[in-house]
Amino acid sequence: MGLVEGLTEFLPISSTGHLIVTGSLIGFHDEKAKVFDIAIQTGAIFAVILVYWQRINDTLRGLTSEVRAQRFTRNVLIAFFPAVILGLAFGKAIKEHLFNANVVAIALIVGGAIIWWAERRQKTAVRVETVDEMTPVDALKVGLVQCLAMIPGTSRSGATIIGGMLFGLSRQAATDFSFYLAIPTLIGAGVYSLYKERALLAWSDVPLFTVGTVVAFFSALWCIRWLLRYISSHSFMPFAWYRVAFGFFILLSSTTGLIDWAT
Secondary structure (H helix, E strand, C coil): CHHHHHHHCCCCCCHHHHHHHHHHHHCCCCHHHHHHHHHCHHHHHHHHHHHCHHHHHHHHHHCCCCHHHHHHHHHHHHHHHHHHHHHHHHHHHHHHHHCCHHHHHHHHHHHHHHHHHHHHCCCCCCCECCHHHCCHHHHHHHHHHHHHHHCCCCCHHHHHHHHHHHCCECHHHHHHHHHHHHHHHHHHHHHHHHHHCHHHCCHHHHHHHHHHHHHHHHHHHHHHHHHHHHCCCCCCHHHHHHHHHHHHHHHHHHHHCCCCCCC
């Protein structure tokens, strides 16, 4: 599960969706498993912090004196805010009704079609080359599309990167901002989930969560570095085809009884 989380968190293919179907296959899908899935995201986030440490450190040092650091921090917080509001309002209902393989499959297919459309359409004129050129309105738009990822199978990174590109961000700026926005979003979700569901957990769960988090960290670290190289000369079209193919496989295998996807 840690490997699945690390390899899918920052690709536009939905880590939550892959964790749900993987957990279904191996019989790890109870309430504690749902907390585990969210908690190990912190491992992937530590990988982001390591890769972007210089920028993060410079921003923290310049918060009280540098306009650039203050503007960047403001934009990340603006983009983070919608997920907080909608997550608190609808998070419980979404987990109860949408965390199943069929929803994941449909979201994968729809999301793949959107990525395909976004890559094939006439290119939007790039207004924002780097994250430092983003306005508060740009940040808010990205934050709003991030909320679509509350539907499992949608992909937080896919929504923010493709959405950012449609709003006029360069591929690099959209990808970088998606990584930065992941830091408060996923850490916040992990801490909140652990606190809210603390009654389900015991000290005996520490090895389970530790292994998942550590594996997620190392696999995410490799994946982030690979993705940053990949986007310099490639589109997201292969991910679109993968999403559609995997989504149809889930639906077909479920319909035919080939695989019993637990709900």
